[in-house]
Amino acid sequence: MSIAPRPLPDLNTRRAPGLGGFNLTILGLEVRRLLRNRRTLIFSIALPVVFFLIFGLNTQYADESVGNGNVSAFIMISMALYGAILATTSGGAMVSVERAAGWSRQLRLTPLSPAAYVIIKMLTALVLGLGSVVAVYATGIITGKPSMSVQLWIVTGLCVWIGSLVFAAFGLFMGYLLPTENVMQILSFALVLFAFGGGLFVPLDQMSDLFQTIAVYTPLYGLNELVHAPLTGQSPTVTDVVNVLAWLAIFTGGAIWRFRRDTARV
Amino acid sequence: MTVTNALPGRGSQAGDVAPRAVELRGVHKNFGSVQAVNGIDLSISSGEIVAFLGPNGAGKTSTIDVILGLSRPNSGDVSVLGMSPHQAIARGLVSAVLQTGGLLKDLTVAETAQYTASLFTHSRPVTEVLDRAGITAIADRKVGKCSGGEQQRLRFAMALLSDPELLILDEPTTGMDVEGRRSFWSAIRQDAERGRTVLFATHYLEEADDYADRIILVRHGKIVADGTAAQIKAMAAGRTVRATLPDADETALAGITGFDHVEVNGDTVLVHTGQSDAVARYLLTTTAAHDLEITARGLEDAFIALTSDDATANQQGASA
Structure with a gap:
């Protein structure tokens, strides 16, 4: 059997891809991977829905008025935020598994730029984060308990979703920092602590003075205040905004620092 | 390797414009x-x-x-x-x-x-x-x-x-x-x-x-x-040239340049050499030797000889 010589590729007609290799095929495959991960789905979608069903429908307080809506709506927003930050943290922390598997190194043998890779990870995290918000809000609609205007449903939902991007940066930072395949087991625990500090599970005014003093500095405090602001009608304080921006800067700066170290050629 | 492509340089030698792989x-x-x-x-x-x-x-x-x-x-x-x-x-x-x-x-x-x-x-x-x-x-x-x-x-x-x-x-x-x-x-x-x-x-x-x-x-x-x-294989261990040569004079053969080691067994002569071509030419043109064979030592011998720590550094450079 004779094999025809393969035509010589013309070196000059070969081009590097645009956008550093970013494309929708990869985004689709990454989302599919996330959906295959049962653990991630349970933690970021099923768990917040269950929490809402337990805490958001309690007849003792659910119908009490809060600003432009009721307590049930307030708790729904908290649970959507909790699910969304779990989702985006998981999405970002996937880099840890991929580095451990040598996939990041394999990708360096392709045209995919490190920046495009990080953007794909962020977007994948956001898709899962959207899933969490939609799941909790849909549960809210079905139960009929949360009460606020249609406009507020949309505005608070978008605030939670976009705000969860802060934790995609957190996930990336930790994913590059911690060289373990089980990084999410550590991070889920940290997120529970952050959620208490942010007042997502128990209102902060029911906690001790010391706890409240510390809570102001924790990473979910400002974000939790901001996403509830449209509902409560209280304008965000400087503390809230500074808290969010400071943690965003820390997580993004940390992710960039570790990312640079990881992709530096030795 | 046959080449049907018209572009220059595929598998060709130095001196043309195609970049090396x-x-x-x-x-x-x-x-x-x-x-x-x-x-x-x-x-x-x-x-x-x-x-x-x-x-x-x-x-x-x-x-x-x-x-x-x-x-x-x-x-x-x-x-x-x-x-x-x-x-x-x-x-x-x-x-x-x-x-x-x-x-x-x-x-x-x-x-x-x-x-x-x-x-x-x-x-x-x-x-x-x-x-x-x-x-x-x-x-x-x-x-x-x-x-x-x-x-x-x-x-x-x-x-x-x-x-x-x-x-x-x-x-x-x-x-x-x-x-x-x-x-x-x-x-x-x-x-x-x-x-x-x-x-x-x-x-x-x-x-x-x-x-x-x-x-x-x-x-x-x-x-x-x-x-x-x-x-x-030839570099590290040389080759063995075997020929049939009646009445071979072992001492005389061993004195010739390139005949590193000579063994005579009856009508058979075995020469270990780093210059097998020269040895073969000499045997075939100036003696009555016939049925000549050249065999290489194994690659394993070469590998061990060249990569072991006592290998000499001057074995470098039998460039293709």
């Missing part, structure tokens, strides 16, 4: 006080199949990492197809099958190939490369459920996607059984017949002997020999 000049790479690559000069032309042979820790992988742009040499120049490794990779002109890792367990075989294919502007169809790597039947299997050999074939399929001009394989058959190795190499060999340049690192002597046109022997980060398998 690989060009290394004075490459040094150290990790702390460990000198992994200690001054390597290397030039590989298009279409060559080259084995990088050496014991573990000889600097094979470090050199390959430099060629692939995965690491930066401390000094020296690297050029791949006339451009930097990074540019060659971005254009899909170079691809590699690395030793281990580099796969996601939760993707299927076909999805892994689709992922990689989507990154190149110029890509072969996924079905075609899976077929060429012989893994069409397991396309829908999760990577985590594939055997080591199947994963290696997937890495090979991924390396074929961009239809690269240069394919680099770093110890590609480590951990495979004999049958797996044979069928893996038959897939590589079939592919290389189409004219691709292939550089592979190995510590299996038979692989280098069976599949490479040219063998580069490395030791302590240096090239200690470079040539065809036959040249390398």
Whole structure:
């Protein structure tokens, strides 16, 4: 059997891809991977829905008025935020598994730029984060308990979703920092602590003075205040905004620092 | 190798304009006080199949990492197809099958190939490369459920996607059984017949002997020999020339230049030599010798002689 010589590729007609290799095929495959991960789905979608069903429908307080809506709506927003930050943290922390598997190194043998890779990870995290918000809000609609205007449903939902991007940066930072395949087991625990500090599970005014003093500095405090602001009608304080921006800067700066170290050629 | 392409330089010698597939000049790479690559000069032309042979820790992988742009040499120049490794990779002109890792367990075989294919502007169809790597039947299997050999074939399929001009394989058959190795190499060999340049690192002597046109022997980060398998065998151990020569005078023969060691057994003369051509010419033209045979010592002898620590440094340079 004779094999025809393969035509010589013309070196000059070969081009590097645009956008550093970013494309929708990869985004689709990454989302599919996330959906295959049962653990991630349970933690970021099923768990917040269950929490809402337990805490958001309690007849003792659910119908009490809060600003432009009721307590049930307030708790729904908290649970959507909790699910969304779990989702985006998981999405970002996937880099840890991929580095451990040598996939990041394999990708360096392709045209995919490190920046495009990080953007794909962020977007994948956001898709899962959207899933969490939609799941909790849909549960809210079905139960009929949360009460606020249609406009507020949309505005608070978008605030939670976009705000969860802060934790995609957190996930990336930790994913590059911690060289373990089980990084999410550590991070889920940290997120529970952050959620208490942010007042997502128990209102902060029911906690001790010391706890409240510390809570102001924790990473979910400002974000939790901001996403509830449209509902409560209280304008965000400087503390809230500074808290969010400071943690965003820390997580993004940390992710960039570790990312640079990881992709530096030795 | 026959060439039907009109473009200049494919498999041709120095002096034309086509860039070399690989060009290394004075490459040094150290990790702390460990000198992994200690001054390597290397030039590989298009279409060559080259084995990088050496014991573990000889600097094979470090050199390959430099060629692939995965690491930066401390000094020296690297050029791949006339451009930097990074540019060659971005254009899909170079691809590699690395030793281990580099796969996601939760993707299927076909999805892994689709992922990689989507990154190149110029890509072969996924079905075609899976077929060429012989893994069409397991396309829908999760990577985590594939055997080591199947994963290696997937890495090979991924390396074929961009239809690269240069394919680099770093110890590609480590951990495979004999049958797996044979069928893996038959897939590589079939592919290389189409004219691709292939550089592979190995510590299996038979692989280098069976599949490479040219063998580069490395030791302590240096090239200690470079040539065809036959040249390398001859370099380290010389060859044995055997002839039938009645009434041979052992002492007289041993005095001739190039006759390193002479043995006479009845009518048979055995000469160990580093200059087998000269010995054969002498025997055939100036004596009555007939039925002459020249045999090389094994590559294993050469390998041990050239890569052991007491090997002399001046054996370098039997360039192809």
